[in-house]
Amino acid sequence: MSAPVSAPGAEGARLPRRDFGPITMTDIVRYQGASGDMNPMHHDDELARSAGYPAAFSVGMLGAGYLATYCTELYGVESVRRFRTRFRAVIYRGETLHARGQIVRVFEQDGERRVEIELQARNDAGAVVIDASAEFACDVAAP
Amino acid sequence: MAQMPIERGKIREYAVATAAARSEYLDDPHAPIPPTFLSTVVFWDSVADALGTPEAAQACRDAGVEPDVRNLLSLEQEYVFHGPLPRAGDTVFTSSRFDRVNVKEGKSGRMAMMHYALEFRDADGTLRAECLYTSAYVQAASVGGTA
Numbered sequence: 001m002s003a004p005v006s007a008p009g010a011e012g013a014r015l016p017r018r019d020f021g022p023i024t025m026t027d028i029v030r031y032q033g034a035s036g037d038m039n040p041m042h043h044d045d046e047l048a049r050s051a052g053y054p055a056a057f058s059v060g061m062l063g064a065g066y067l068a069t070y071c072t073e074l075y076g077v078e079s080v081r082r083f084r085t086r087f088r089a090v091i092y093r094g095e096t097l098h099a100r101g102q103i104v105r106v107f108e109q110d111g112e113r114r115v116e117i118e119l120q121a122r123n124d125a126g127a128v129v130i131d132a133s134a135e136f137a138c139d140v141a142a143p
Numbered sequence: 144m145a146q147m148p149i150e151r152g153k154i155r156e157y158a159v160a161t162a163a164a165r166s167e168y169l170d171d172p173h174a175p176i177p178p179t180f181l182s183t184v185v186f187w188d189s190v191a192d193a194l195g196t197p198e199a200a201q202a203c204r205d206a207g208v209e210p211d212v213r214n215l216l217s218l219e220q221e222y223v224f225h226g227p228l229p230r231a232g233d234t235v236f237t238s239s240r241f242d243r244v245n246v247k248e249g250k251s252g253r254m255a256m257m258h259y260a261l262e263f264r265d266a267d268g269t270l271r272a273e274c275l276y277t278s279a280y281v282q283a284a285s286v287g288g289t290a
Contacts, residue, residue, distance in 0.1 A: 020162055027160075034153075034160035036185040060217065061182055065161030068178035077167045078228060083178040084221035084275075134178070 007074040008103055009115060009138050015074060015101035020066040020121075022096045023058050031062040053090070060087035063097055063130040067119045070099045075136040081114060082135040089129040097121040097129070112137045144238050145188035147263070149176060151231035153183060175228040181274050182220070184237060184261060190276065191215075193239040193259035202244040208255035208282050218256070219277035225270050235263040235271055247279070254279040 008015055021027070028042050037059060040047050048056040064085035072080065091097065098121065105116035119132040151172055157180050158168035168174050184190065193199060194210070203210040229235055242258040256279050263272040 031160045034157045035182050037182070061179060061220070062161070064220070065157075065163075065177070065179050069158075069161050069163040072163060072165060072177065077165055077175050077177070080178045080222075080224060080228070082221065082223050084219065085179070086219045087217065 007076075007138065009106070011103055011106050013103045015070070015103075015117070015119075018070050018073075018099045020063075020070075020097040020099060022094050023062075023091060025056075025093055028056075028058050028062065028093070031059055031065065035059070035061060035065075037061065055092055057090040057092050058095075060090075060130065061085075063091060063121050064132060066097055067099055067101075067121055067130060067132045068134075070101065070119065071117065071134050071136060075115075075138060079137040080134065081109075081137060083132065084134070085130060085132040087130060089123070089127060091123060091129050095123050097123065106138075113139055144236060145184075147184055147187040147235050147237055149229050149231055149233045149235065154180065154231055157183060171231070173230045173232050175230045178222055179220075181222060181229075181261075181263065181272060184263075184274070188237045188239075188261070190239075190261060190274075191259075191278075193241040193261075194257055194278070196241055199241045199244070199257065199259070202241075203255045203257065203280060206244050206246045206255045208246070208253055208280050210255070210280050214281045215257075216254075216279045216281060217276070218279055219275075221275040223273045223275065225272065227271075229263065229271050233265075235265065238262050238264070242275075249279075249281070253282040255282075 042059050045056045101117050101119040103115045104118050114135050115138045117134045120128045121130040123129050154174045200210050240260045245256050247254045259276050261274045
């Protein structure tokens with residue numbers, strides 16, 4: 001399935017910004033139910049406080065899932081070849097995740113053109129809470 | 144090892160939960176999986192099996208860190224796809240793999256970085272996808288203020 005022609009395809013190109021959130025308890029429990037990660041630290045405020053956190057906090061993989069969505073909306077659902085995510089900081093309810101991405105490499109592999117994308121999700125204060133690196137097949141011609 | 148059926152409804156549920164609105168996920172009876180969908184393998188198999196092997200525990204002790212699951216932090220996950228993406232209607236077969244350990248001196252003490260993986264194969268053994276995990280055992284009992 002081809003990527004839409006609006007998807008960035010050149011080295012150095014920036015992906016259009018996108019925001020996810022503000023993250024609610026509903027977003028968190030919906031992701032926990034969908035993913036099967038029922039760790040109560042993500043929905044039990046009392047438990048989280050007893051462990052020294054100000055409140056229950058979001059699931060790292062929810063933010064990673066948003067970054068994956070950010071990419072598939074641009075490059076198509078069949079194009080993903082690799083998706084790596086690193087958890088840098090916890091995210092609390094009420095925060096918005098600001099997704100950014102940039103193409104760092106364009107290369108050929110297995111007979112197709114691919115882009116390597118560096119992605120970040122930042123919180124409202126500008127701190128990177130999740131970063132990710134992804135490879136997508138991309139047949140958009142370089143300008 | 145476990146069998147993991149890739150289910151259309153689960154893909155739709157996962158897509159909605161991650162704000163993915165593409166009709167291929169929501170309406171296609173043979174929907175492809177979203178990039179991080181294989182995290183739902185926990186409904187079918189235990190992800191951390193590879194850490195329970197004597198090999199992994201010994202590698203950790205050799206690195207000078209006691210493997211205590213209460214001090215296990217999830218740091219990184221990577222999904223690698225080989226060939227066409229798994230899609231609704233497919234069944235994949237999982238197997239766990241311990242890769243290696245390396246030691247890092249972090250702010251909160253010595254960490255044993257555990258690298259392990261789940262492989263997803265077709266019935267005929269063809270590798271379709273891998274989840275590569277990096278988690279750390281932290282030596283000091285100061286993880287996230289849980290002490």
